[in-house]
Amino acid sequence: MSDGMKGPVVIVGASHAGFQLAASLRQHGYDGPVFLVGDEPALPYQRPPLSKDYLDGKIGFDMVVMRPEAFFRDHRIEFLQGARVTAIDRAARHVQLDVGERLAYGHLALATGARNRVPPLPGVELDGVCYLRTLAETHDLRDRLAAADHIVVIGAGFIGLEFAAVARAKGKQVHIVELTDRVMSRVASVPTSHFFAAAYRAAGAAFSFGAQAVRIAGQGGRVDHVELASGERLPADLVLVSVGVVPNGELAAAAGLAVANGIVVDAQLATADPLISAIGDCASFPCVHFEGQPARLESVQNAADHARCVADRLVGKPQSYSALPWFWSEQGKLRLQIAGLTTGHDHHVLRGDFEAGSFSVFCYKHGRLLGIESVNRPADHAHARRLLAAGRQVSPQQAGDASFDLRAAAAARPG
Numbered sequence: 001m002s003d004g005m006k007g008p009v010v011i012v013g014a015s016h017a018g019f020q021l022a023a024s025l026r027q028h029g030y031d032g033p034v035f036l037v038g039d040e041p042a043l044p045y046q047r048p049p050l051s052k053d054y055l056d057g058k059i060g061f062d063m064v065v066m067r068p069e070a071f072f073r074d075h076r077i078e079f080l081q082g083a084r085v086t087a088i089d090r091a092a093r094h095v096q097l098d099v100g101e102r103l104a105y106g107h108l109a110l111a112t113g114a115r116n117r118v119p120p121l122p123g124v125e126l127d128g129v130c131y132l133r134t135l136a137e138t139h140d141l142r143d144r145l146a147a148a149d150h151i152v153v154i155g156a157g158f159i160g161l162e163f164a165a166v167a168r169a170k171g172k173q174v175h176i177v178e179l180t181d182r183v184m185s186r187v188a189s190v191p192t193s194h195f196f197a198a199a200y201r202a203a204g205a206a207f208s209f210g211a212q213a214v215r216i217a218g219q220g221g222r223v224d225h226v227e228l229a230s231g232e233r234l235p236a237d238l239v240l241v242s243v244g245v246v247p248n249g250e251l252a253a254a255a256g257l258a259v260a261n262g263i264v265v266d267a268q269l270a271t272a273d274p275l276i277s278a279i280g281d282c283a284s285f286p287c288v289h290f291e292g293q294p295a296r297l298e299s300v301q302n303a304a305d306h307a308r309c310v311a312d313r314l315v316g317k318p319q320s321y322s323a324l325p326w327f328w329s330e331q332g333k334l335r336l337q338i339a340g341l342t343t344g345h346d347h348h349v350l351r352g353d354f355e356a357g358s359f360s361v362f363c364y365k366h367g368r369l370l371g372i373e374s375v376n377r378p379a380d381h382a383h384a385r386r387l388l389a390a391g392r393q394v395s396p397q398q399a400g401d402a403s404f405d406l407r408a409a410a411a412a413r414p415g
């Protein structure tokens with residue numbers, strides 16, 4: 001434990017970030033009390049399978065849960081299931097729980113994550129309009145999916161597309177509505193977007209790009225169709241709204257901490273109050289892989305590595321957060337893996353076989369390699385992570401040269 005750090009560690013939010021922090025504290029030898037407070041009515045579970053194999057019914061909850069109940073007991077992690085922190089009293093150094101209790105903290109970690117963004121659309125309250133973030137929402141969606149025929153997905157990001165892949169594989173009619181001109185436009189390069197859109201079309205899904213849903217219309221309280229700004233009406237007995245998330249920063253803001261697209265933290269993931277950290281989807285941090293600019297990332301890697309970084313600090317090994325961001329998405333038989341942050345790239349180079357669906361896109365800005373997207377090329381992704389984490393560069397010419405040894409470049413010793 002770092003000098004001056006007294007009392008229990010209280011963690012608010014028991015998902016990827018919160019759970020990992022509790023586990024890492026014990027792994028790193030922290031011996032004091034650890035409270036993990038989570039407002040969902042379940043043991044901490046992994047979210048990625050919710051839009052993939054768990055939604056599809058291919059795996060059970062035992063494959064989704066992070067650890068069985070015994071883990072918490074054995075590691076003396078006090079897990080408060082179904083409990084919500086409603087306020088932070090920084091002067092008194094305690095948090096208030098909705099169940100009436102107060103918890104004193106020596107250090108407070110906010111791992112409150114994010115929640116579904118609900119668009120201001122008439123009809124969002126209709127029966128049959130769904131979201132996909134929590135276990136409860138997944139169960140509801142799975143039941144409804146079995147009975148649905150015509151599905152409209154609003155938003156062609158990762159979650160909307162992953163859901164569409166599962167729904168299409170079950171033979172459902174799927175129409176995806178997207179405001180921008182391509183799928184995954186926030187996170188993927190143009191070739192990757194085009195490749196995925198073509199794959200969905202080939203699988204029988206339909207798209208409306210540059211299209212705005214303006215109303216969800218119902219009959220007898222149930223969804224009936226989605227109306228677009230163009231006037232087009234898309235029949236629907238199930239609508240998935242997947243238009244991004246809102247970081248849960250209200251608790252921090254009410255306690256006087258800065259919140260700007262996430263809870264603002266420094267390079268060590270501490271807020272302006274050194275006794276309070278923020279990690280995972282809820283945290284906006286200066287990202288060394290984004291030219292030091294504030295970033296708020298939504299990935300398992302980010303949540304888990306943030307947690308490890310704070311655990312290190314709390315056991316007296318402070319360091320700046322510098323882990324390389326990486327991400328994956330599984331859409332049917334297609335696996336997309338991204339190393340680095342490619343946002344803002346001005347040039348790309350293709351490597352591999354685009355037509356055959358096994359390729360990587362090297363993304364550059366002003367000639368500097370920012371990141372690499374790989375589609376069904378896991379070896380490229382593994383090399384990309386090593387390469388970028390070590391701060392090495394591969395020129396556009398090298399990237400496009402099939403005979404260039406990416407593995408050797410990733411493994412090369414510096415200097």
Ligand SMILES: Cc1cc2nc3c(=O)[nH]c(=O)nc-3n(C[C@H](O)[C@H](O)[C@H](O)COP(=O)(O)OP(=O)(O)OC[C@H]3O[C@@H](n4cnc5c(N)ncnc54)[C@H](O)[C@@H]3O)c2cc1C
Nearest residue numbers: 013015016017039047048085112113114280281298299300
């Ligand atoms: C369907 C789906 C699929 C995904 N697939 C992938 C993928 O393939 N790869 C990938 O890298 N990432 C994926 N992600 C993203 C990844 O799951 C998130 O980045 C990750 O869950 C972030 O973890 P977190 O702990 O920061 O926040 P969250 O997972 O949002 O968890 C925060 C938790 O805190 C709780 N909470 C909030 N406020 C309070 C409070 N006041 N008191 C108590 N509890 C509170 C919330 O209810 C929630 O349980 C996916 C996400 C979803 C939803």
